[in-house]
Amino acid sequence: MKKLAWFPEALFNSYAQVFFSNNKWFGIILLALTFVDFNVGIHGLIAVSTALFTGYFLGLHEFNVRQGYYGFNSLLVGIGLSIYFQTGPLLLGLVIISGMLTVFVALAFEGILGKYGLPFLSIPFILVIWILRLASRQFEALGLSERGVYILNDLYLLGGKFLVNMYEWWNQIPLHTSIKAYLLSLGAILFQQNIFSGILASIGLLIYSRIGFFLSIFGFYIAYFFYQLLGVPFTEVSYSYIGFNYILIAIALGGYFIIPNKSTYLSLLFIIPITAVVGISLQQVFNLFFLPIHAFPFNVIVLLYLYGLKFRIDNRIGLSTIFWQQQSPEKNLYNFINYQERFGKESPIPIYLPFYGEWSVTQGHNGAYTHKDDWKHAWDFEIKDEQGKTFRNEGDFASDYYCFDKNVLAPADGIVETLVEDIEDNTIGTRNLEKNWGNSIVIKHSEFLYSKLSHLKKGSILPKIGDKISKGDIIGKVGNSGNSAFPHLHFQLQATPFIGSKTIDYPISDFWMRFQGKE
Amino acid sequence: MKKLAWFPEALFNSYAQVFFSNNKWFGIILLALTFVDFNVGIHGLIAVSTALFTGYFLGLHEFNVRQGYYGFNSLLVGIGLSIYFQTGPLLLGLVIISGMLTVFVALAFEGILGKYGLPFLSIPFILVIWILRLASRQFEALGLSERGVYILNDLYLLGGKFLVNMYEWWNQIPLHTSIKAYLLSLGAILFQQNIFSGILASIGLLIYSRIGFFLSIFGFYIAYFFYQLLGVPFTEVSYSYIGFNYILIAIALGGYFIIPNKSTYLSLLFIIPITAVVGISLQQVFNLFFLPIHAFPFNVIVLLYLYGLKFRIDNRIGLSTIFWQQQSPEKNLYNFINYQERFGKESPIPIYLPFYGEWSVTQGHNGAYTHKDDWKHAWDFEIKDEQGKTFRNEGDFASDYYCFDKNVLAPADGIVETLVEDIEDNTIGTRNLEKNWGNSIVIKHSEFLYSKLSHLKKGSILPKIGDKISKGDIIGKVGNSGNSAFPHLHFQLQATPFIGSKTIDYPISDFWMRFQGKE
Amino acid sequence: MKKLAWFPEALFNSYAQVFFSNNKWFGIILLALTFVDFNVGIHGLIAVSTALFTGYFLGLHEFNVRQGYYGFNSLLVGIGLSIYFQTGPLLLGLVIISGMLTVFVALAFEGILGKYGLPFLSIPFILVIWILRLASRQFEALGLSERGVYILNDLYLLGGKFLVNMYEWWNQIPLHTSIKAYLLSLGAILFQQNIFSGILASIGLLIYSRIGFFLSIFGFYIAYFFYQLLGVPFTEVSYSYIGFNYILIAIALGGYFIIPNKSTYLSLLFIIPITAVVGISLQQVFNLFFLPIHAFPFNVIVLLYLYGLKFRIDNRIGLSTIFWQQQSPEKNLYNFINYQERFGKESPIPIYLPFYGEWSVTQGHNGAYTHKDDWKHAWDFEIKDEQGKTFRNEGDFASDYYCFDKNVLAPADGIVETLVEDIEDNTIGTRNLEKNWGNSIVIKHSEFLYSKLSHLKKGSILPKIGDKISKGDIIGKVGNSGNSAFPHLHFQLQATPFIGSKTIDYPISDFWMRFQGKE
Incomplete structure (x- = not known):
């Protein structure tokens, strides 16, 4: 069953991603919570599993499947269907x-x-649930659920009369209509439109992130007052069908995709009313088809806003998009401040050369031999003597090459993401076309920024997967493994953590430019 | 009228493309069939001709016009309008x-x-017919047709009382409701919703492809049982407005775009129900506008599926997309098996160097001179002596150049697609900027994989257009024609068969890598 | 307030762009005209200002903001809302x-x-006004305007009883129903559906462009007769809600985006009926949502047509898209004819080398050092002696370099768009990483074709911004400013007028190819 080793992680991530998280334990808790209503739980689980195995059997990249992005959308579809x-x-x-x-x-x-x-x-979820709800009107053999009855039964089975009473007590608390609407909206994110679920969710949110909790209330009340101002008909029940959009967008654009600060909070004063207008408008269109709009306004505005920010050439008002997603507003903020203190500017992360002294680029970007297309932004390094030769004696042995066995350094701080370390070094002049990259190490420096060092000497790699390493740490030695006929160091930057990832073109720090000695 | 030489081929292809074919005779038969109803025939012909001449006068590439892709969509629009x-x-x-x-x-x-x-x-057809049907509700001067009467008249004119009787007899055969629905659905592909047309179409399909015929029934019945299961209201007439979607998708994803095998058939067990759900759902939306959905579900699912398969990094369950479209499931399958037996793996087709011995690349990818942008993945080859010189004596004559008059070989099996062979070789140092590529040969190796060899010697090209040639066949000699000041061989791979096509970056076989002698 | 120096230009352009113009005075007049109805004027002004400051605070490129593209769409939204x-x-x-x-x-x-x-x-305007109109149905606190009353009041305030009488007199002129519809349609472009506004607009149009005026009538009447032919229900009021589409499209595709000539006019005989069918069709869909379609058909057809023309490989019927937008059909035509007379073919504009004599390319396209990615299509030029050295003596002083202080020439006719001229030249071996490009000049040769010459000598640049210069004019001298360690000339072509613009790959004229001496 080693082949299915990816499954548990993919499963838990699929649940955690509903709240933008990739924390395993958070995922497990959410999975358990869905089983409060057994039918919801089981159908959610089946939907996720179907998605994960579809990805597996199709032959999608395991990494993407494991992240839970596909599974999370299917989960919501499964839950939604089991409720309807x-x-x-x-x-x-x-x-x-x-x-x-x-x-x-x-x-x-x-x-x-x-x-x-x-x-x-969550666009895939929304589209598929719309498709299913439209189609199901023709499915005469499929009955609508009578969930209102079941939830009390389920609670009774779980916790007896006590739980049922508590549930009913919560739902009858004489709260202000806006607070009720807030709690119903929070619960509605997971299709649980009741006060009790709303309270549970708000507690969870508070634990996950205080900034997120504050934003949820802030965003909700901006929308609430905007509704009052415009005289939009308001009942807490109908409102909660759209209200979670304001909560989600406040968290997303107030602290999750953007570093939280005064400008971010201020911007919500405009974004939330815009979302409200777009949301109410879309509702008019979808009413015609008797469809709820779910989180569609949230999706539309987040995409529109994040895309619009890409057109900036000047961050005049301090809206900094996340460079390295830390999966919580607090961590994003901390990481951002920390980064600014250390490097003095927002981005990019400076990358240094992965060796000491002076080496030569024997194959640069868009190289004549193998650095083409997907691998065009890569470098091969060797050491040359004054005559331009890369070896002493006849060059018949790996040890004749000046660069062989030299230390390879971490080009920047990061975490070891991928390792290959069991490939024999080739004798000079032969190459291993089966294992193209030979012994390699992939280091994660930030979201979407990885470096790969390849053709390393067998047995020379020091760190293990998951190790944190600092710029300049010795991580291995130059070898002659993989598709390499002569010892050299292959160095590339990439956006994904795979051995076979495409390169990206990322500026090497000032040092490198000066090292070149010429524009 | 030489200028209109492209017209007949373009016309017949426009008809044949309705069934994914580019067989001239099949096109002619279909053209004739549309004239069973003269009005349908003539309006179809006018629509196709309009599209073809629009393409011609606009100045679109003749190749694309000739393939019939634009014409085929217009044909369906013309037929549709003439029926409504x-x-x-x-x-x-x-x-x-x-x-x-x-x-x-x-x-x-x-x-x-x-x-x-x-x-x-067929997306263009569907969009345009929708536009026309919506708009026509305002066209008070345009009457709806009363086709039911005409068809019998037309049949009577064609074949007298006998044909009319046969038509009516067929339509009254006491068939099982599902068989009737199948035949009506088949006929509906060409707007002929009657049993008689359905029987004709099924016979045609059987002749065209037994796999296709099997798939049409297989796909149809999966959908049929799925409908029964879900209790979707079913009458053969209303069903046939959507039923051909299941037939088309079974053929397309069961054998036309994917190599037919067990996995493909199995996959239909999921694809067809998905198509049914999407189709029924879309119907709900379009009902609001009183529009039929035509083959829209088919288009949506084929695009979604083919695009999704592109994300695979592993063909784990053996769903092989077509590499070289043979225009029928059988031929696709045969070609695929044949290919696997010979080369042991699915793709890519290995391409070898187009000459004997050791040559030098004097201009490689992204060359300094002319191999830029659209032509960046091309090579120029010359022969050099030990001093690195490419010619003997003073190099004043073409014959001084080592590569001149040397044999040029077919880089892989294929068919000669395009030839230019009437261009004078230049005297040394001059170049022909009018006929940039000089004498050239374009060989088709597979769908979307062509090689071009240029600047050949006048009169040296051996094969003719349409000739099948094998890897290593001598096809001509190195010359100095076109934009070439000194004899050399230009070699490139491209996805389209034109002299001026852009290059693609395609790996040259192992031999080439080793020939380079270094990574 | 220097920071807001861009505002007036951006404001006036936002108004002028409604009629595709960027004439400051035209913009001022239009701004004044909107104030005929004070409420319309003030809300339009607020909407434009909001858009401009949104762009400014977001940190969008000032150039784009100043062009008025964002402002013009907001203006229409503001006017529309103030009317509803x-x-x-x-x-x-x-x-x-x-x-x-x-x-x-x-x-x-x-x-x-x-x-x-x-x-x-105007797609953004249309989408946003749709969103607002849909949403506003839920805004109970927001009343509909009673504009019919106000306009007479406003006119009375402006010009007393005389103006009111004139307004009413115009509206009651016994004109042919088609002329009324034409005038109402013209007025409706700015939401002023009355004869009086239509007459004003038609006079304005006549002054702006006689070709445009002719096209407006030509396009309108093609549609009018097509409606009659098809029996589409016609009243001048309902028609004017869609009629301006035909006027706009006739101007856009008859003379603004395409050079006006016989083929262009002829093509309108087909384009206008197509637009009518698409427009009537879309109206059926939007009726369901009780939304007007505004200029949506215009947008759809212009995009479809301009995009389709890009697929041509042969301009067989003489439909020449504008290469350098002159903001009026007459000027486009004049410019085009003028250009053809001088250069004998339509495009591209020939670009020559920016110096005399023979120089060497020391860094070409996709250079090893700095010409990467966005700047990959750039050249660095130096002068070399027979030994391949670029300097005399030790090369310790700028004046040792052969190319230093040499004249730099205009590579083609154009207008000076951007200048940087206050940067000190570096001592040899140092570089100014703050001001990467050093003293630079950007010349506009046509719409989307600019050349940039960089690292010029301080104080050497002769022309000023806005100067017209001719091919071969001396414009400055080679220096060593910016990110340049040794004197050299950086030359690139780009599509936008900024110092930091990306390069485009544009063919240098024949001369350049021959200069290279080899393919």
Whole structure:
């Protein structure tokens, strides 16, 4: 069963991603919570599993499957369907094909939005649930669920009369209509439109992030007062069908995708009313089809805003988009401040040369031999003597080469993400076309910034996967493994953590430019 | 009339493309069949002709016009309009402007979907017919047709009482409701929703491809049982408005775009129900506008599926997309098996160097002189002596150059697609800027993989257009024609068969890598 | 207030852009005209200002903000809202957030359509006004305006009983229904659906461009007769809600985006009916949402047509798209004819080398050092002696370098767009990383074609911003300013007028190819 080793991580991530997190334990807790209503839990689990296995059998990259992006959208579809429809083999079948469809829709949006550097958020979920709800009107064999009855039964089974009483007590607390609407909206994120679930969710949010909790209230009340101002008809129940959009957008654009600060909070004073107008407008259109709009306004405005910010050439008012997603507003803020203190400016992360002394680039960007296309932004380094030779004697042995066995350094701070270390070094003049990159190390420096050092000497790599390393740490020695006929060091920067990732073109720090000695 | 030499081929292809074919005779038969109903035939012909001449006068590439992609969509629009509306000058005018509009819509989708490596299928037809049907509600001068009466008249004119009787007999056969629905669905592909047309179409399909015929039934019945299971209201007539989607998608994803095998058939068990859900869902939306959805679900799912498969890094379950479209499932399968037996793996097709011995690359990828941008993945080859010189004596004559008059070889198996062979060789130091590529040969190795060899010696090219040639065949000699001041061989790989096509970056086989002697 | 120096120009351009113009005085007149109805004027002004300051505070490129593209869409939104709704603080708030939203929508379309080389026209306005009108149905506190009453009041305040009488007299002239519809349609472009405004607008149009005026009538009547032919229900009032589409499209595709000639006029005979069909069709869809379609058909057809023309490989029928937008059909035509007479072919503009004699390219396209990525299509030039050295003596002083202080020439006719001339030349071996490009000049040769010459000698630049210069004019001398350690000339072509613009790959004229002496 080693082949399925990826499954648990992918499963838990699929749950945690609902709240933008990739914390394993958070995922496990959420999985457990969905089983408060057994039918919801089981159908959610089936939907996630379907999506994950669809990804696996299709042959998608395991990394992407493990991150839970596809699974999280399918999870929401599965939960949604189990809440709308009666359980039974028909629902089961629909959940399975919906899980598959969600993966393909997610891939399409990954491809399309990816071209614009944007995430696909929960768009696949929304599209698929719309499709299913429209289609299901023709499914006469599929009954609508009567969930109102079941939840009390389920609670009774879980915690007896006490839990049922508590549930009902909470739901009857004489709260201000706006507070009720806030709690209902929070619960509605996971289709649990009741006060009790709202309170649980708000406690969870407070634990996860105080900034996030503050933002949820801040965003909600901006929208609430805007509604009052404009005289939009308001009941807490109907409002909660759209209200979570304001909560989600406040968290997303107030602290998750943007570093939280005064400008960010101020910007919400405009973003939330815009979201409200767009949301109310879209609702008018979807009413015609008797469809709820779910988090569609949230998706639209987040994409529009993040994309618009990319057109800036000047960060005049201090809206800094996240460079390295830390999965919580607090951590993002801390990381950002920390980074600024150390490097004095926001980005990019400076990358240094991975060796001491003076080496020669024997194959640069868009090299004549192998650095083409996807690997065009890579360098091969060797050491040359005054005659320009890279070896002593006849060059028949690896040890004749000046660069062989020299120390390879970490080009910047980071975490070891991927390692290959069991490949024999080639004898001079031969190459290993099976294992192209030979012994290699991939280091994560930030979100979307990894460096790879390849053709290292077998047995020379010092750190292990997950190790934190600092700029200049010795991480291995130059070797002759992989598709390498002569010892040399292959160095490249890439946006993904794989051995076979494409290169990106990233500026090497000033030192490098000066080292070149010429413009 | 030499200028219109492209027209007949373009015309017949426009008909054959309805069934994904580019067989001239199949096109002629289909053209004839549309004339069973004269009005349908003539309006279809006018629509196609309009599209083709629009393409011609606009100045689109003749190759694309000839393939029939634009014409085929216009054909469907023309047929559709002639079935919905009364004949007359108004209809004629509408057919003409619809034919033009279809070309522009097709170009837009060619551009947009082309960026994702996807075909535009019948999307232009569907969009334009929707536009016309919506608009026509305001056209009070345009009457609806009363086709039911005409068809019998037309049949009577064609084959007398016998044909009319046969038509009516067929339509009254006591068939199982599902068989009737199958036949109506088949006929509906060409707007002929009657049993008789369905039987004709099924016979045609059986002749064209047994796999295709099997798939049509397989796909249809998966959908049929899925409908029964879900209790979707079913009458054979209403079903046939959407049923051909399942037939088309089974053929497309079961054998036309994907190599038919067990995995492919199995995958239909999921794809067809997904298509059904999406189709029923879309129908709900379009009902609001009183529009039929035509083959829209088919288009959506084919694009979604083919695009999703592009994200695979591992063909774990054996879904192999077509590398070289043979225009029928059988031929695709045969070609695929044949290919695997010979080369042991699916792709890519190995390409070898087009000469014997050791040559030098005097201008490689992204060359300093002319190999830029669209032609950046090209090589110039010359022969050098030990001093690095490319010629003997003073180099004043073509014959002084070592590479001049040397044999040029086919770099892989293929078919000669394009030839230029009437261009004089230049005297040394001059160049022909009018005929940039000089004498050239373009060889098709597979769908989207062509090689071009240029600047050949006048009169040296051996094969003719359409000739099948094998790897290593001598095809001509190095010359000095075109934009070439000194004899050399220009070699490039490209995705389209034109002399002026852009290059693609395609790996040259192992031999080439080793020849380079270094990574 | 120097920081706001860009504001007046941006403001006036935002008004002028409604009629595709960037004439300051035209903008001022239009601004004044909107104040005929004070409420319309003030809300329009607020909307534009909001958009401009949103752009400014976001940190968008000042150039784009100044062009008025974002402002013009917001202006229309502001005017539209002030006409539909009652004045008051609520409307004010909506106008402000709509102005912001319009900027983000415009950026999104700039990014998306920009990838296809297409302008975003008035799509942002249309989308935002739709959103607002849909949403406002829920805004119970926001009243609808009763504009019919106000306009007479406003006129009375402006010009007393005389103006009111004139207004009413005009509106009651017994004109042919088609002329009334034409005038109402013209007025409707700025939401002024009355005869009086239509007459004013037609006079303005006649002054702006006789070709434009002719096209407006030509386009209008093609549509009018097409409506009659098809029996589309016609009243001048309802027609004017869509009629301006035909006027706008005739101007846009008859003379503004395409050089006006016989083919262009002829093409309108097909384009206008196509636009009518698409327009009537879209109206059916939007009726369901009780939304007007505004200029949506115009936008759709212009984009579809301009994009389709890009697929041509042969301009067989003489439809020449504008290469250098002159902001009026007459000027476009004149410029085009003038250009053809001088250069004998349509495009591209020939660019010559910016110096006398023989220089060496020391860093070409995709250079090893700094010419990467966005700057990959650039050249560095130096002068070398027979030994390949670029300097005499030891090369310790700038004056030792052969190229230093040599004349730099204008590579083609153009206008000086950007200048940097106050940067000290570096001593040999040092470089100024703060001011990367040093003293530089950017020359506009045509729309989307600029050349930049950099690292010039301080004080050597002769022309001033706005100067017209001819090919071969001496414009400065080679220096050593900016990121330059040794004197050399940096030369690049770019599509935008900024010092930091990306390069484009544009062919240098024949001379250059021959100069290279080899393919």
